[in-house]
Amino acid sequence: MGLLKGKTAVVTGSTSGIGLACARAFAGAGANILLNGIGAPADVDKERAAIERDFAVKAIYSPADMANPSEIAELIALAEKTFGSVDVLVNNAGIQHVSAIEEFPIEKWDAVIAINLSAAFHAIRAAVPGMKNRGWGRIISTASAHSLVASPFKSAYVAAKHGIAGLTKTVALELARSKITCNCISPGYVWTPLVEKQIPNTMSARRMRRDEVINDVFLAAQPTKEFVTVEQVASLALFLCSDNAAQITGANLSMDGGWTAA
Ligand code: NAD
Helix, strand or coil: CCCCCCCEEEECCCCCHHHHHHHHHHHHCCCEEEEECCCCHHHHHHHHHHHHHHHCCCEEEECCCCCCHHHHHHHHHHHHHHHCCCCEEEECCCCCCCCCHHHCCHHHHHHHHHHHHHHHHHHHHHHHHHHHHHCCEEEEEECCHHHCCCCCCCHHHHHHHHHHHHHHHHHHHHCCCCCEEEEEEEECCECCHHHHCCHHHHHHHHCCCHHHHHHHHHHHHCCCCCCECHHHHHHHHHHHCCHHHCCCCCCEEEECCCHHHC
């Protein structure tokens, strides 16, 4: 408790899943929160109000589209204007598209690269001057096991997540003397809407039952045969904000049930 008291955390893609869990974990540590993502206004406001109520912090929402560089810059400016700083930035918004390379729709490639990779560049670029001025910052990106290994039919996602790993290392080196760390977390399969949405299509494409899709497709690569939880990812993100993590920078931290050890 209190680790982030008086600080501000911006979490992109925080209307559900990993991002929402990170926002709630940071709020639990005392940070004011900027939420972002796509969602019905009433649902988003319910999550925003719950953060304020549960943790006695301030929470605001920006609908900025992470595919749009100027909206990303405005999102960072909104947090700075409202709260006075952006101390923690989590680049988390992400989408998936699955297709053979020769049929991969060009607009889907562009969207995955924009939201899963370029958005992190634009947000970091906008947030770093303020972090440098205050002499402290934590930049965390949600990468993936797919930042380390590939799977067929996920060319844009794998390219974007490998890009996040490279961006993380470069930014960490540039900021190494500024008391700003930059790391990424690489989960294996985490039970979130992003994964849940893939179940019906996979069931019909592979003529499998729901339990077969979960065990024989999603968890096939994960030696523990268990999903990572959003709370586990959020608790690692919170640890990266602590003083004990001050010397962790440029790291790509796996949380994948052993997937990339195999
Ligand atoms: P999710 O679908 O619950 O969350 C994705 C978030 O991104 C949502 O808030 C959504 O509204 C937001 N988003 C999507 N497009 C956006 C846009 N154009 N502008 C702003 N926000 C946008 O899924 P999740 O699993 O929590 O995914 C979060 C991150 O974790 C993603 O980067 C994903 O690639 C990564 N990840 C997920 C898994 C997994 O198994 N779930 C594994 C590894 C990495």
